[in-house]
Amino acid sequence: MLNLAILISGRGSNMENILKAIKKNKIPIKPVLVIANKPDAKGLDIAKKLGVKTEIVESNGLKGGNWEYDSKLVSVLEKYKVTPQNGLICLAGFMRIMSPEFIRHYKGKILNIHPAILPSFPGLHSQRQALEYGVKYSGCTVHFVDEGVDTGPIILQAVVKIKDDDTEESIAKKILKQEHKIYPKAVKLFAKGKIKIVGRKTIIS
Ligand SMILES: Nc1nc2c(c(=O)[nH]1)N[C@@H](CN(C=O)c1ccc(C(=O)N[C@@H](CCC(=O)O)C(=O)O)cc1)CN2
Numbered sequence: 001m002l003n004l005a006i007l008i009s010g011r012g013s014n015m016e017n018i019l020k021a022i023k024k025n026k027i028p029i030k031p032v033l034v035i036a037n038k039p040d041a042k043g044l045d046i047a048k049k050l051g052v053k054t055e056i057v058e059s060n061g062l063k064g065g066n067w068e069y070d071s072k073l074v075s076v077l078e079k080y081k082v083t084p085q086n087g088l089i090c091l092a093g094f095m096r097i098m099s100p101e102f103i104r105h106y107k108g109k110i111l112n113i114h115p116a117i118l119p120s121f122p123g124l125h126s127q128r129q130a131l132e133y134g135v136k137y138s139g140c141t142v143h144f145v146d147e148g149v150d151t152g153p154i155i156l157q158a159v160v161k162i163k164d165d166d167t168e169e170s171i172a173k174k175i176l177k178q179e180h181k182i183y184p185k186a187v188k189l190f191a192k193g194k195i196k197i198v199g200r201k202t203i204i205s
């Protein structure tokens, strides 16, 4: 069975949702670790209450895309036997760009949830980008993480309608509801070996 590590920076609602779905739906993957890059990440206590080990690997001002930081992550991940051979890493509100070295080390073993229908509105504050652009629909995307920002092969997407009286907060709230539906589904598909990467696309069996 694969070992799962979930990386967070804050609230951790996607992490919590994945852990509860694994237990409730008997998803064949073993959650062994939650890592936060911020010591005050609220999700850490939630993970502990759900019986999952936690570690803090602080950024200490190191910019994203930095192997000095990511190499520390790899040491912790391997301590918990989350290796390229038997591991899956889920980025869940982990607000750091992963370095090319980290991506190469865990090639095809890193997923991310993004609060927009990629390739629209990559990067930060995607819900605000959607509001300011005036789109009528937005949503969320689970994708493989590659060396680009939010450019990896897409696994699952879900759509929400944007109404004229929506705010950044109300948009984020309804997108998050969809995130909580598709991320556990993507973890289940990966754990069951149902996802095949073909070029820059995925084939789901
Ligand atoms: N190599 C990749 N790393 C990450 C990806 C990815 O697609 N490729 N996805 C992100 C998640 N994410 C959007 O979904 C995202 C997270 C963070 C940033 C960003 O610009 N971070 C800044 C710091 C911001 C901060 O500290 O608040 C940075 O890292 O310098 C953009 C997109 C996860 N990583």
Ligand SMILES: NCC(=O)N[C@@H]1O[C@H](COP(=O)([O-])[O-])[C@@H](O)[C@H]1O
Pocket (backbone or CB within 6 Å): 008, 009, 010, 011, 012, 013, 014, 015, 092, 093, 094, 095, 113, 114, 115, 123, 124, 125, 126, 176, 179
């Ligand atoms: N660009 C990355 C990004 O914006 N990620 C977003 O951060 C939130 C984390 O919430 P959570 O901590 O409650 O899971 C989620 O909405 C996730 O899509």
